[in-house]
Amino acid sequence: MNFLSITINHKTAPIELREALHLSRNEIVDFIPVLKNELSEGVVISTCNRTEIFGLPKNDNFNSNSLVSSLLEFKPVKEIKPENFVKYFSCGAVKHLFSVSAGIDSLIIGDSQILGQVKEAYEISEDLNFTGTILSRLFDSAVKVGKRSISETGIGEGAVTVSYAAVQVVEKIFANLDKKSALIIGAGETAELAAVHLHDKGVEKITISNRTIERAEKLAEKIHGEIIPFQFLKEHLHNFDIIISATSSDNFILTKEDIIPAVKKRKGSPVVIMDIAVPRDVEPEVKKIDNVFYHDMDSLKIIVDQNLLKRRNEIPIVEKIIMEEMVSFFGWYNALEVVPTIKSLREFFDEIRSDELEKIRNKISDDDYAKIEDMTRRMIGRILHNPTVKLREVAESGANLQKLTSNTILLKELFALDKNRTNNNSQKESKDNH
Amino acid sequence: MLATIEFLNIVLPVLYLFTFVVYAYDFFAEKNLLTNSKRIFLFITLFVHIFYLLLRTMEYDHTPITNKFEIFSLLAFSICFSYFILELLTDIRGTGLFIIFFSVVFQTVSTFFIEHDYAVPDVLRNRLLGLHVISALLGYSGITISAVYGVLFLILYKNLKASKFGLIFNRLPSLEILEKLSFYSLVIGFALLSVAITIGVIWLPSAFPNFSYTDPKIIGTAIVWFVYGTGIVSKLFANWYGKKVIIFSLSGFVFAILSLIFTSTLANTFHSFY
Numbered sequence: 001m002n003f004l005s006i007t008i009n010h011k012t013a014p015i016e017l018r019e020a021l022h023l024s025r026n027e028i029v030d031f032i033p034v035l036k037n038e039l040s041e042g043v044v045i046s047t048c049n050r051t052e053i054f055g056l057p058k059n060d061n062f063n064s065n066s067l068v069s070s071l072l073e074f075k076p077v078k079e080i081k082p083e084n085f086v087k088y089f090s091c092g093a094v095k096h097l098f099s100v101s102a103g104i105d106s107l108i109i110g111d112s113q114i115l116g117q118v119k120e121a122y123e124i125s126e127d128l129n130f131t132g133t134i135l136s137r138l139f140d141s142a143v144k145v146g147k148r149s150i151s152e153t154g155i156g157e158g159a160v161t162v163s164y165a166a167v168q169v170v171e172k173i174f175a176n177l178d179k180k181s182a183l184i185i186g187a188g189e190t191a192e193l194a195a196v197h198l199h200d201k202g203v204e205k206i207t208i209s210n211r212t213i214e215r216a217e218k219l220a221e222k223i224h225g226e227i228i229p230f231q232f233l234k235e236h237l238h239n240f241d242i243i244i245s246a247t248s249s250d251n252f253i254l255t256k257e258d259i260i261p262a263v264k265k266r267k268g269s270p271v272v273i274m275d276i277a278v279p280r281d282v283e284p285e286v287k288k289i290d291n292v293f294y295h296d297m298d299s300l301k302i303i304v305d306q307n308l309l310k311r312r313n314e315i316p317i318v319e320k321i322i323m324e325e326m327v328s329f330f331g332w333y334n335a336l337e338v339v340p341t342i343k344s345l346r347e348f349f350d351e352i353r354s355d356e357l358e359k360i361r362n363k364i365s366d367d368d369y370a371k372i373e374d375m376t377r378r379m380i381g382r383i384l385h386n387p388t389v390k391l392r393e394v395a396e397s398g399a400n401l402q403k404l405t406s407n408t409i410l411l412k413e414l415f416a417l418d419k420n421r422t423n424n425n426s427q428k429e430s431k432d433n434h
Numbered sequence: 435m436l437a438t439i440e441f442l443n444i445v446l447p448v449l450y451l452f453t454f455v456v457y458a459y460d461f462f463a464e465k466n467l468l469t470n471s472k473r474i475f476l477f478i479t480l481f482v483h484i485f486y487l488l489l490r491t492m493e494y495d496h497t498p499i500t501n502k503f504e505i506f507s508l509l510a511f512s513i514c515f516s517y518f519i520l521e522l523l524t525d526i527r528g529t530g531l532f533i534i535f536f537s538v539v540f541q542t543v544s545t546f547f548i549e550h551d552y553a554v555p556d557v558l559r560n561r562l563l564g565l566h567v568i569s570a571l572l573g574y575s576g577i578t579i580s581a582v583y584g585v586l587f588l589i590l591y592k593n594l595k596a597s598k599f600g601l602i603f604n605r606l607p608s609l610e611i612l613e614k615l616s617f618y619s620l621v622i623g624f625a626l627l628s629v630a631i632t633i634g635v636i637w638l639p640s641a642f643p644n645f646s647y648t649d650p651k652i653i654g655t656a657i658v659w660f661v662y663g664t665g666i667v668s669k670l671f672a673n674w675y676g677k678k679v680i681i682f683s684l685s686g687f688v689f690a691i692l693s694l695i696f697t698s699t700l701a702n703t704f705h706s707f708y
Contacts, residue, residue, distance in 0.1 A: 155516070172590070172594060172606075173608055173609050173610065173611050174609075175610040175611045175614070176610070219533065267673055267674075267675065268675045269676070270675065270676050287595060290677060291676055293595065299599075303599050306599060358477060
């Protein structure tokens with residue numbers, strides 16, 4: 001199989017280069033016609049962490065470096081060196097694709113977004129008629145690997161980002177997040193991520209408070225939340241079950257003295273304070289107050305590290321799934337190679353049958369002819385059943401390619417299949433011409 | 435029938451222990467392999483136990499409440515049965531091991547010391563007494579389960595406060611759920627205790643000539659009932675939350691156990707049958 005993959009990812013290049021080479025959807029659409037010069041089928045996956053080209057070359061003497069050159073001509077990035085690209089061929093390329101879709105090749109192991117990105121990349125190629133039987137089957141298998149990895153292993157379980165870990169802790173304190181209210185202090189990237197996670201988890205009321213009110217308004221609009229002017233923040237603390245602070249302030253925004261009256265007003269109802277800012281926004285002493293659950297970056301990092309370790313431990317199980325799907329895929333692929341031989345063999349026998357039937361056609365009644373025709377069809381079916389099944393089995397097992405090749409050659413020689421097919425075809429063509 | 439009773443008496447602690455081990459494995463292994471099947475083991479254990487209790491009732495012609503070890507067996511059943519219902523209603527399956535443990539202990543003690551040939555006083559054959567004892571046992575099972583959830587709440591609370599994210603953090607449900615489970619089992623336990631007290635107040639004066647409302651067991655039970663009643667009312671009407679409710683519930687449980695021990699062993703009471 002001459003399937004190949006060329007990749008640049010977080011293992012081979014720094015983020016600046018990966019970002020510079022990132023192809024948007026429109027760019028991929030423009031790049032595919034370029035690829036069509038060299039590949040018969042192909043798919044381009046491009047995310048912030050990787051750009052990958054998968055495909056089947058048109059010619060056997062194909063040079064993979066020309067594909068890299070085409071990519072760099074299309075999107076020039078000066079700093080990129082040849083060693084930033086890794087190439088995989090045949091089984092290696094299939095295994096690499098399956099590892100990508102399973103999320104074990106991602107920067108964050110078990111990344112759940114990559115499977116969707118693989119699907120989307122395939123759909124783009126499909127829309128541009130750049131996929132055929134082999135790539136279609138291959139990407140079906142890749143998606144299956146991704147789905148199996150999620151459902152059969154713990155590769156995607158547990159929070160692996162600090163903001164998601166914060167939400168995981170919140171879930172250990174409150175049962176129904178849809179009845180809780182949350183306050184997000186700050187409107188930067190981390191605050192936004194936390195707000196989005198809470199929103200996704202169904203927190204009913206999310207309020208944003210930020211020194212720059214415009215940014216607070218922008219984030220509030222995104223998550224259908226409300227805003228509190230920063231200067232009135234402390235007066236409203238008691239209204240919130242969850243407080244997440246992620247500002248770039250150099251000093252504490254909330255102190256123990258701010259929290260004590262709020263807790264009193266809440267009559268002991270628990271409040272979760274997540275300080276995901278560096279330096280910290282909330283005085284750590286607040287953790288000493290009853291029913292206040294305070295966590296900072298260090299404590300949340302413990303969860304992240306634990307979950308990453310758990311995910312790493314799941315990699316061998318995912319690899320087993322990859323191997324199973326590779327065996328299945330190559331079984332299908334190898335069977336493709338014996339299909340023409342099986343087809344020729346059947347045609348060869350059918351032609352003999354037709355010739356012999358033709359000879360007796362005018363010598364017997366129509367009823368008898370129909371019976372003999374039926375009988376000979378069944379006879380040939382039974383004669384060819386075992387060789388067909390055995391040949392397919394050897395092909396699908398993929399274990400002994402030498403045996404498969406020698407069996408195929410033997411069949412062709414014994415029945416002169418290639419010669420027969422050529423002669424018969426030329427005879428047919430000459431008949432048609434006459 | 436006696437041979438079957440004796441056989442089931444031996445089988446029951448084994449079944450409870452096996453169910454406990456299955457729940458413990460599921461809790462500690464964190465692989466969720468037995469999450470669904472463990473409930474089936476619990477059901478089988480309860481089914482065998484109820485069959486055993488019915489056989490005893492038929493064989494001896496009285497409800498199995500006539501000695502301490504029959505009571506222990508009934509208590510083992512009622513604790514697990516209450517948990518089973520709670521698990522079915524809430525679908526929270528990670529806490530069974532902490533509750534089934536009590537059933538293992540009670541049933542094992544019962545199996546070792548229960549007798550199969552004994553004389554039963556007529557007063558203990560009364561059906562109202564049967565109802566009184568069974569409702570009291572179910573009531574105490576309720577408050578025991580409530581206490582177990584209370585303890586789990588406090589353990590998880592301390593883990594969360596100390597940023598310990600180990601097994602307890604991973605396997606226990608949220609604090610809010612533990613609080614709810616504790617409170618619901620308390621309310622059910624309280625209701626059943628109320629039924630037991632009501633039956634007792636109606637039946638005991640006619641059954642015992644030396645009945646007295648100043649009896650230590652009656653006073654102790656009334657105080658337990660009052661403590662729990664105050665807790666429930668405070669939770670419902672004064673909006674008590676979290677740790678406060680749990681500590682109140684655990685205090686009630688400790689008081690209930692001390693009261694039981696005191697009135698059963700030290701105090702002079704008409705309300706002692708064994």
